[in-house]
Amino acid sequence: MSSKSAAAILQRQFKDLTDPKKRIPSFHIELDDDNIFLWNIGVMVLNPDSLYHGGYFKGQMRFPPDFPFSPPSFRFTPAIYHPNIYRDGRLCISILHQGGDPTSDEPESETWSPAQTVESVLISIISLLDDPNGNSPANIDASVEFRKNFEEYKKKVQKEVEKSQRNIPEDFVMPVDADNAYDNQQSKKTGPTEEEHVDEDFWYDSEEEESFDEESLMDRDDDEEEEEDEEEEDEEEEDLNMKS
Template sequence: MAAGAKQRLMSELKDLEKEKWVKIELDDGNLFRWIIGLMVINSESAFDGGYFKAEMSFTDKYPFSPPTFKFTRPIYHPNIYPDGNLCISILHPPGEDEQSGELASERWSPLQGVETVLRSILLLLDDPEISSPANVDAGVMYRDDRAQYNEKAKESVKVSHQDIPGGFTMPKTLDEAPPAKVADDDAFWVESDTEDNFGASASSDGEDAEMDDEDGEEQESEEDQEEEDEEEDEVEE
């Protein structure tokens, strides 16, 4: 079981290392404990610019058992407890829960993965579930005074910058940089035009020469025919 969990985690870690919106380190090299920097790169989000540090832990039964997730600093949010623990359906054990009303499709399953969890958390930050909040005050403020709530979110973002690792630059956008300009671009077009002109000249010259030859041959044939006709007339006379 542990071997399967390690293989799965190594594969997921390798894929997530390519992403710009998350930074992952292993806690003392322990594959079952991840230190995560979850970045909000969305100009429309109240938490835009945030670098939210968190801990994620796995058991040797992963992916059949869900991981745990906890922010290391408090975030003022309806679904985040004051100690940083998170209330989100995808981290709840598989199966339906009649008491909470959560469907099996909303909860953890082996088909889920770390990336799915992290993306769900990013969505939850901007679209909280306030019907059963972990932080009641935050839920009420989100509902009744969005402007003040957004100010609280900005405060959380500012505090989160204390956890940005030294030498690390927060990305401003998730878009890839545009491709580099082709070197000697102007020369490229000049060369292309020259080649086209030469090509057109060679082709047209060849066609003109063939047409001249054909015209010449037709003219010579007509002159020969006229001479033959004149000779026949002289003989008859």
């Protein structure tokens, strides 16, 4: 794939992720010096159960010229204290590792494929912050402290969260709904579309068409009983005539 094709794909993804109506509220994305292959990304953690809750962490995502056949790279600037983040800020995460490597123990379903997007990478980064991968530590000290001295690890993270909040851009619109902070607005449906509109009177109309009048039903039963009586009388009459 040519770099022109990669640039066109990135242009579409960048447009969707920065469109006010479609973007993911918890990410602040800008191009670095108008370079479509280098994105500056702010990651806001709004999960109240996360140690990194309230943090705004800056990072850079760099894309190769054959994207999406090769994965981008991601680096936090500055680095974050986390078991899966190197001291220089580089991120160690399966989704950014090229798939098809026979020497890797990572499942193919978790590594990079051309079907992945910038959005799926960002969501994976948020998940990793909340749930470190102990099998692939990038920062040994952070990994050991996370397992053996969690309270001390927690204190260091909280200091970084407080420090990171100074980097929140003035024009950043803080999401008000943490449950939907990482949802792409384009995929939401708040109600039926015009084509899917359901007529509220539909069921009432159907019931009226299939309803019946109890009195009419009773009259019908009476008529049927009279017909049966007449048939019985005719049969008795025929029997008498045959005997006589």
